[in-house]
Amino acid sequence: MTNTQKHVFRDPTSLTNWTRSLLAASIVVVLFSAGTSTAELLGYRLESSSPLFLLFAVPWAIVMAGAGLASMILVLVWIHRANHNARALGATGLEMTPGWAVGWYFVPIAWFWKPYQAMKEIWRASASPKHWSRQGASPLLGWWWGLWLARWWIPVLAAGGPVRIHFASAETVAVHTGTMEAVGDILVDILYVPLTLVLLMIIDGIHSMQMEHFRSRTEG
Numbered sequence: 263m264t265n266t267q268k269h270v271f272r273d274p275t276s277l278t279n280w281t282r283s284l285l286a287a288s289i290v291v292v293l294f295s296a297g298t299s300t301a302e303l304l305g306y307r308l309e310s311s312s313p314l315f316l317l318f319a320v321p322w323a324i325v326m327a328g329a330g331l332a333s334m335i336l337v338l339v340w341i342h343r344a345n346h347n348a349r350a351l352g353a354t355g356l357e358m359t360p361g362w363a364v365g366w367y368f369v370p371i372a373w374f375w376k377p378y379q380a381m382k383e384i385w386r387a388s389a390s391p392k393h394w395s396r397q398g399a400s401p402l403l404g405w406w407w408g409l410w411l412a413r414w415w416i417p418v419l420a421a422g423g424p425v426r427i428h429f430a431s432a433e434t435v436a437v438h439t440g441t442m443e444a445v446g447d448i449l450v451d452i453l454y455v456p457l458t459l460v461l462l463m464i465i466d467g468i469h470s471m472q473m474e475h476f477r478s479r480t481e482g
Contacts, residue, residue, distance in 0.1 A: 269350035271476055274343050278469045281340045284333040285458050285465075291329045296451035337461070338364045344384045344468050351475045353387035353394050374414075378407040381464070388471040402464050409457035413450050417443070 345360040358366075358380040366376035382403050387394040 269346055271347050271350040272343060273476075274340070274347060274469060274472065277336070277340055277343055278465060281333075281336040281465060282462060284329070284336050285462055288329045288333040289455055289458050291326055292451045292454045295326060296448050300448055338367065340465065341381070341384070344388065344472070345380070347472050347476075348384055348387035348391060348394075351388075351391040351472060351479070353391040355395065356383055356387060358383050374411065378403065378410075381406070385464070385468055388468045388475070391475060400464070400467060402460055402467070406457065406460045406464055409453055409460065413453050413457065416449050416453070417447070 342360045342364050345356070345358060345363040349356065349360075363377075363380040363384065366372055366380060369376065382399045383394075385399045385403060386397040390397040
């Protein structure tokens, strides 16, 4: 069987639209989270015994978790579909299978570079399925992965910040460390916005290229 016979092109328009919508919604959720975290850092905090906490904070935490999980699942499904469709359009010799384009996100250590390689390969194969090995990739991919890695390392650096303070009490050290971690959490939320906007541009670019190749093939 040829590559295109094994992989039949599956129209990704509906999946792409859902992925865009959930990512856009997740930006709103994360911005609100950053705002509430900043308010708490400044001393405006709801007590856990407060009725407002039960009516607002708990449901909001569920919304945040649900939006994050749903957007993550859709992005992974979209990546799988994009890799599959690149092969259906005639790309051969790709290193990453559709399964591994997703699977590398869950492999320790390798998750620091393999998902980037998979997305880069999808971009190149979508731009020129027949000659993808000679095709360059968009700078957007570097920005996307750089922001992704920054969101990984900020909490680590914040938690492992200046824990030892000479001539300071243990209580002072704990307060300082807690503040650093809170600031780190806020920065992680803030970085999510450009990260997601860049990812949306990548998704739009790959989707447009694949649909253009598919239309030219079917019309021809």
